[in-house]
């Protein structure tokens with residue numbers, strides 16, 4: 001039995017060895033043929049190919065490529081440069097034949113001891129051979145090709161020819177290929193003039209130019225440069241005095257020019273382009289993006305980008321004209337398709353040439369009230385409805401901070417608001433109470449479900465938007481309100497192909513159900529009030545007329561002005577502020593500073609679009625509520641005792657004043673209101689005070705697919721069991737359970 005197994009094993013192994021040998025032979029033949037076709041060194045190391053980025057219509061929009069290389073003969077490269085590169089990359093360069101067995105074994109030993117790859121075993125000849133292969137796979141095939149080509153190079157060319165080609169090809173980071181471009185880029189001098197510490201820094205960059213770049217990782221860059229200097233000393237290339245002087249020399253700071261920052265393109269879309277480049281580099285490495293000839297399919301919409309940039313820069317110009325002290329004002333804008341998450345336009349600042357820092361994707365700022373919809377959505381998920389009345393808003397929140405209590409202040413705070421009205425006027429106390437009721441950790445959980453990746457503080461002031469978020473993530477969170485509760489991950493790149501047209505990367509739409517479709521509908525209903533007559537009414541003043549919803553945000557001292565708003569088909573967020581947070585201007589509310597820019601962009605972006613809005617889900621009902629008792633109204637509730645209403649000041653809905661958007665007029669409070677409720681949250685009782693035997697009032701009109709206009713909806717209230725209910729008058733109602741177990745409502749006078 002054992003013998004049979006052994007025989008079978010030997011047969012299988014022999015067959016395996018023959019197959020492997022045949023493969024190896026065929027492979028070697030193909031490499032040699034390939035090598036023989038390459039007549040010269042420069043053909044071995046192919047010239048860079050341009051990476052092209054296409055817009056959403058498939059037209060070329062941007063390109064990434066290496067600047068024309070400036071090759072120099074070895075005689076015009078500083079001796080220190082040659083010494084430094086050989087010291088760290090290939091000290092036995094002049095004695096080996098393409099492969100350095102001592103180096104390979106030494107590297108393997110060190111890697112095993114370190115448990116990771118700390119040193120590569122490749123000679124300069126091998127590295128040059130590797131540059132000939134742009135395929136990304138790190139396979140043994142690739143390694144064998146590399147060794148075979150290296151051997152051929154050594155046979156065919158002199159050591160100085162190989163070294164010269166290497167120095168003119170190698171990547172030094174920041175878009176610099178070749179020693180001449182790197183010397184001029186980092187130090188502003190030709191490669192012939194490189195001093196010892198400069199040469200050592202460039203040699204240090206060869207191993208990992210992106211990770212060790214002096215402007216992004218100065219400590220790592222310095223440490224690695226000093227290692228090169230010590231190796232040069234060990235190998236007798238420099239004196240002790242040279243070493244000490246070089247160790248003390250500074251490395252270049254971030255002010256030097258990066259070749260990667262210069263593109264051939266028109267002026268539009270620089271921030272979009274830079275964000276695409278950053279994402280590509282993190283996926284494929286700078287080398288492949290700048291030389292690999294990738295075909296990149298993006299979500300870029302050039303026409304919308306143009307409008308977006310105009311909206312931001314013209315709004316900044318208007319504000320600076322009014323408030324010259326705000327001359328450094330910055331702005332950003334993100335516009336996306338809420339269904340797919342496709343980012344159509346991205347503005348990261350007023351001027352890319354002046355500052356490439358992207359304020360839409362990189363800046364984390366407090367969101368102010370623009371964060372409140374996330375708290376409200378969590379509350380609706382937990383059984384609150386737009387018509388729910390929030391009471392005792394003037395009561396401090398307990399157990400907060402060292403003082404033990406907290407009562408947020410705001411532009412206008414009353415002791416009670418319906419949920420709808422509180423969101424419309426952006427009441428801080430209502431948001432704080434809702435957050436307390438829902439729980440901070442639950443609210444943070446919902447924020448994460450809605451795609452907020454930034455870390456949020458688990459504190460009561462989160463209700464006022466003290467968490468710091470990016471414009472992109474906050475805007476994307478609103479996509480759930482815009483599309484039946486499905487939150488979309490923003491994307492700029494949909495697909496990447498290699499030069500042969502093979503898809504090497506693909507980004508599917510990423511959508512997850514973050515909140516229920518009913519919550520999303522109710523949020524849109526409430527947020528449409530903000531645009532039609534709330535803090536964002538300036539959108540209507542600016543002439544944007546399509547049905548839309550959104551929320552403004554303003555932070556302490558008017559340091560940030562936000563507006564995130566949407567139609568069912570286009571979602572756009574805008575932010576304005578100074579890079580170092582400071583007041584934009586007195587009264588610089590989101591509704592004043594940000595909304596006009598949003599409206600200008602949206603007007604252009606939706607030109608010719610038809611008015612569209614959401615159909616109400618089946619489980620949403622409009623219910624008439626008696627304000628006094630907070631339960632379903634009877635016909636009699638509409639004709640309440642005049643005395644009860646007399647003390648309530650009667651105001652008329654006025655045209656919203658454009659200059660003071662955060663202080664809208666308070667409408668009258670009729671005794672009966674209608675608002676939307678999810679079926680499960682409708683108060684079950686009818687009003688016990690007015691007309692006991694009367695039947696409930698039928699809702700005036702069924703839910704419809706048209707946007708809810710504020711004038712048609714009045715705040716409603718629900719009774720909280722056992723709680724005392726105060727009204728705006730001196731009357732109040734108490735729900736009491738008698739000894740007989742029956743519930744009674746008692747009207748009392750204060």
Ligand SMILES: [Zn+2]
Nearest residue numbers: 626637687690
């Ligand atoms: Zn009533």
